[in-house]
Amino acid sequence: xxxxxxxxxxxxxxxxxxxxxxxxxxxxxxxxxxxxxxxxxxxxxxxxxxxxxxxxxxxxxxxxxxxxxxxxxxxxxxxxxxxxxxxxxxxxxxxxxxxxxxxxxxxxxxxxxxxxxxxxxxxxxxxxxxxxxxxxxxxxxxxxxxxxxxxxxxxxxxxxxxxxxxxxxxxxxxxxxxxxxxxxxxxxxxxxxxxxxxxxxxxxxxxxxxxxxxxxxxxxxxxxxxxxxxxxxxxxxxxxxxxxxxxxxxxxxxxxxxxxxxxxxxxxxxxxxxxxxxxxxxxxxxxxxxxxxxxxxxxxxxxxxxxxxxxxxxxxxxxxxxxxxxxxxxxxxxxxxxxxxxxxxxxxxxxxxxxxxxxxxxxxxxxxxxxxxxxxxxxxxxxxxxxxxxxxxxxxxxxxxxxxxxxxxxxxxxxxxxxxxxxxxxxxxxxxxxxxxxxxxxxxxxxxxxxxxxxxxxxxxxxxxxxxxxxxxxxxxxxxxxxxxxxxxxxxxxxxxxxxxxxxxxxxxxxxxxxxxxxxxxxxxxxxxxxxxxxxxxxxxxxxxxxxxxxxxxxxxxxxxxxxxxxxxxxxxxxxxxxxxxxxxxxxxxxxxxxxxxxxxxxxxxxxxxxxxxxxxxxxxxxxxxxxx
Amino acid sequence: xxxxxxxxxxxxxxxxxxxxxxxxxxxxxxxxxxxxxxxxxxxxxxxxxxxxxxxxxxxxxxxxxxxxxxxxxxxxxxxxxxxxxxxxxxxxxxxxxxxxxxxxxxxxxxxxxxxxxxxxxxxxxxxxxxxxxxxxxxxxxxxxxxxxxxxxxxxxxxxxxxxxxxxxxxxxxxxxxxxxxxxxxxxxxxxxxxxxxxxxxxxxxxxxxxxxxxxxxx
Numbered sequence: 098x099x100x101x102x103x104x105x106x107x108x109x110x111x112x113x114x115x116x117x118x119x120x121x122x123x124x125x126x127x128x129x130x131x132x133x134x135x136x137x138x139x140x141x142x143x144x145x146x147x148x149x150x151x152x153x154x155x156x157x158x159x160x161x162x163x164x165x166x167x168x169x170x171x172x173x174x175x176x177x178x179x180x181x182x183x184x185x186x187x188x189x190x191x192x193x194x195x196x197x198x199x200x201x202x203x204x205x206x207x208x209x210x211x212x213x214x215x216x217x218x219x220x221x222x223x224x225x226x227x228x229x230x231x232x233x234x235x236x237x238x239x240x241x242x243x244x245x246x247x248x249x250x251x252x253x254x255x256x257x258x259x260x261x262x263x264x265x266x267x268x269x270x271x272x273x274x275x276x277x278x279x280x281x282x283x284x285x286x287x288x289x290x291x292x293x294x295x296x297x298x299x300x301x302x303x304x305x306x307x308x309x310x311x312x313x314x315x316x317x318x319x320x321x322x323x324x325x326x327x328x329x330x331x332x333x334x335x336x337x338x339x340x341x342x343x344x345x346x347x348x349x350x351x352x353x354x355x356x357x358x359x360x361x362x363x364x365x366x367x368x369x370x371x372x373x374x375x376x377x378x379x380x381x382x383x384x385x386x387x388x389x390x391x392x393x394x395x396x397x398x399x400x401x402x403x404x405x406x407x408x409x410x411x412x413x414x415x416x417x418x419x420x421x422x423x424x425x426x427x428x429x430x431x432x433x434x435x436x437x438x439x440x441x442x443x444x445x446x447x448x449x450x451x452x453x454x455x456x457x458x459x460x461x462x463x464x465x466x467x468x469x470x471x472x473x474x475x476x477x478x479x480x481x482x483x484x485x486x487x488x489x490x491x492x493x494x495x496x497x498x499x500x501x502x503x504x505x506x507x508x509x510x511x512x513x514x515x516x517x518x519x520x521x522x523x524x525x526x527x528x529x530x531x532x533x534x535x536x537x538x539x540x541x542x543x544x545x546x547x548x549x550x551x552x553x554x555x556x557x558x559x560x561x562x563x564x565x566x567x568x569x570x571x572x573x574x575x576x577x578x579x580x581x582x583x584x585x586x587x588x589x590x591x592x593x594x595x596x597x598x599x600x601x602x603x604x605x606x607x608x609x610x611x612x613x614x615x616x617x618x619x620x621x622x623x624x625x626x627x628x629x630x631x632x633x634x635x636x637x638x639x640x641x642x643x644x645x646x647x648x649x650x651x652x653x654x655x656x657x658x659x660x661x662x663x664x665x666x667x668x669x670x671x672x673x674x675x676x677x678x679x680x681x682x683x684x685x686x687x688x689x690x691x692x693x694x695x696x697x698x699x700x701x702x703x704x705x706x707x708x709x710x711x712x713x714x715x716x717x718x719x720x721x722x723x724x725x726x
Numbered sequence: 727x728x729x730x731x732x733x734x735x736x737x738x739x740x741x742x743x744x745x746x747x748x749x750x751x752x753x754x755x756x757x758x759x760x761x762x763x764x765x766x767x768x769x770x771x772x773x774x775x776x777x778x779x780x781x782x783x784x785x786x787x788x789x790x791x792x793x794x795x796x797x798x799x800x801x802x803x804x805x806x807x808x809x810x811x812x813x814x815x816x817x818x819x820x821x822x823x824x825x826x827x828x829x830x831x832x833x834x835x836x837x838x839x840x841x842x843x844x845x846x847x848x849x850x851x852x853x854x855x856x857x858x859x860x861x862x863x864x865x866x867x868x869x870x871x872x873x874x875x876x877x878x879x880x881x882x883x884x885x886x887x888x889x890x891x892x893x894x895x896x897x898x899x900x901x902x903x904x905x906x907x908x909x910x911x912x913x914x915x916x917x918x919x920x921x922x923x924x925x926x927x928x929x930x931x932x933x934x935x936x937x938x939x940x941x942x943x944x
Contacts, residue, residue: 595805657807
């Protein structure tokens with residue numbers, strides 16, 4: 098008994114000793130502080146200093162774009178795109194209302210900065226709407242949406258978009274959902290495999306104005322089997338002229354897709370030769386469907402090929418030199434690298450293993466260059482300036498760093514938590530900027546102050562300048578960024594304007610620049626107002642209308658100074674626009690509510706901002722108003 | 727008596743000398759200098775006469791105002807129109823907007839300078855010492871008159887404030903020369919290239935005068 102107690106005590110003492118030793122081996126508080134201080138210095142942008150890169154996050158189902166600075170990760174502004182946004186008055190004036198086309202939201206997934214010779218040129222930013230099949234173009238001169246194209250005919254679920262070609266000849270589209278074509282056709286879902294279609298498409302971009310066009314003369318669509326197309330990337334350098342898209346559900350299944358579409362060991366990457374397609378268009382070998390040129394691959398050999406890719410691939414990314422096409426099978430633990438040259442050779446040799454609705458399937462072994470054992474659930478790949486690739490691993494919640502050419506995984510960093518896309522500044526161009534990778538994570542729990550069940554999204558800034566990746570910073574955004582792109586800030590430095598200069602940037606025929614030109618004109622049942630806003634008044638400050646009149650207000654902010662914005666809201670009329678310095682906006686509404694409605698400046702402007710107000714007086718139909726009784 | 731007479735003769739000699747000096751045509755070097763002085767004068771048509779700058783926290787680079795002989799101009803960048811901005815801010819204290827049409831000076835000043843220029847050119851060809859003296863006096867007169875006129879304008883703008891202005895301030899005179907604090911603004915006011923050009927014109931003319939006079943004396 099005594100001996101047993103001695104043994105037990107001995108074990109206990111040993112245990113405590115070991116525990117103490119282990120405890121003291123852990124990095125002390127001092128060490129942690131040192132690392133944190135280094136990371137803090139690496140991200141700290143002192144007051145008044147500016148960030149090195151712009152980061153454009155897609156806003157997901159918020160329908161917006163979020164703009165942040167790197168390395169501070171500070172949110173700078175939100176660019177409203179598919180969703181009305183009272184902050185900037187977007188979707189309340191005539192022009193933006195018309196652009197939104199009655200839709201109140203969109204699902205913004207993949208921003209694409211315009212390119213010249215395969216590098217970002219800082220002209221435009223494109224963003225897709227997966228829900229309503231649209232694409233928007235933001236002008237980076239004033240960070241505002243200039244065009245929303247769509248809903249685009251024939252296609253549904255514009256997910257594999259908006260990756261641009263090397264010189265922004267085209268903005269790309271690939272459908273996540275398949276539907277009977279044209280839209281509006283009714284076919285029972287049981288006939289899905291044969292009568293439903295996916296579509297990949299290229300929207301033509303005017304090289305001068307950036308205007309996107311898809312009609313009987315511009316852009317085209319390719320009718321595809323009913324696979325679910327996922328993500329894409331345009332070729333560059335030697336592979337310029339091609340676009341690559343992944344797809345899952347090569348099973349052509351319906352129902353519970355998580356099972357029915359996960360049966361094949363390999364799905365595909367579709368390689369589309371758009372230069373070849375242009376030849377068919379020139380020769381008139383296409384069908385006009387809903388006013389859009391549609392190419393059927395059966396009748397246009399050489400336009401589309403399929404490369405087998407490991408189980409339900411998600412991302413496909415072309416290396417900076419354009420030689421390698423990296424496809425990631427999200428239900429696998431490898432990333433596949435395809436060799437573009439080998440692909441061309443296989444096509445030349447007709448090295449096919451089958452076909453899908455007339456589209457040849459290339460032999461996997463002939464086109465594959467390497468299988469990189471990156472880890473579980475690879476999704477997307479970005480590149481740096483030193484020949485490394487970075488692949489996000491959703492299931493493993495990590496980023497793998499690997500070397501192009503040797504295909505070795507050299508480092509891995511855990512991510513909090515469950516990374517989706519990732520972004521290296523200019524990391525999908527011919528000349529990546531490197532320096533950082535930003536992880537765009539799906540789950541953030543426990544990394545921020547609790548805000549209840551509805552949780553924000555997390556993004557993490559990681560330093561990639563050293564051999565080992567180093568976590569620097571956690572940032573949080575509204576739901577829900579998918580992809581983001583980052584551009585060197587100095588590329589935009591001389592391009593961005595902060596004031597619409599009279600006569601130069603503002604050519605609105607209804608703009609007025611002098612208080613003396615402010616007026617109210619009645620024509621029949623329409624009351625048209627030319628109004629100015631300036632610190633701290635509206636002129637005219639009084640609008641009289643009869644109940645039922647149409648009221649049109651052309652409001653010009655005649656300020657010519659940076660950051661002197663004015664708002665214009667009418668109480669209980671659900672109207673709020675914001676006019677930037679030198680901007681003119683037109684507001685239209687029917688004065689259907691009788692009474693007296695104050696209007697006022699919503700965007701704090703000056704010491705006498707509160708005084709900046711006026712009245713909309715609506716005379717009731719048939720005489721006396723309530724107040725006069 | 728005799729002494730008086732000597733004095734008288736001396737006096738006469740001085741006056742004669744003086745009159746002779748007045749009638750002496752300018753020598754070549756002086757004529758060249760007079761020509762150069764006209765070239766300096768051209769600056770009043772090209773450059774601002776005066777420059778004012780208004781610094782505040784929100785305007786770290788300063789709002790700029792340039793006064794030319796023929797126009798008023800604010801600094802202008804893609805992000806700001808300074809004249810517009812100055813007027814927007816001044817309306818809060820009830821100051822009249824600065825506008826071109828309120829300055830009669832802009833219509834006659836260029837003619838005055840033009841006339842001076844022509845007279846100076848005339849002196850290059852027909853110049854005597856007396857012409858130079860007249861010219862220098864005229865230049866001084868125009869210069870002082872303009873500066874006084876400018877001060878008067880500054881005073882008037884700063885003292886005729888609308889009684890219903892939202893912000894009441896003590897009437898003030900913006901600085902003519904140097905630095906002054908006005909509300910949240912630090913204002914700097916200095917002569918600009920046009921005035922410096924005119925100053926050089928006068929200096930050159932004085933040198934020309936001295937050169938010829940010295941030659942006569944020796």
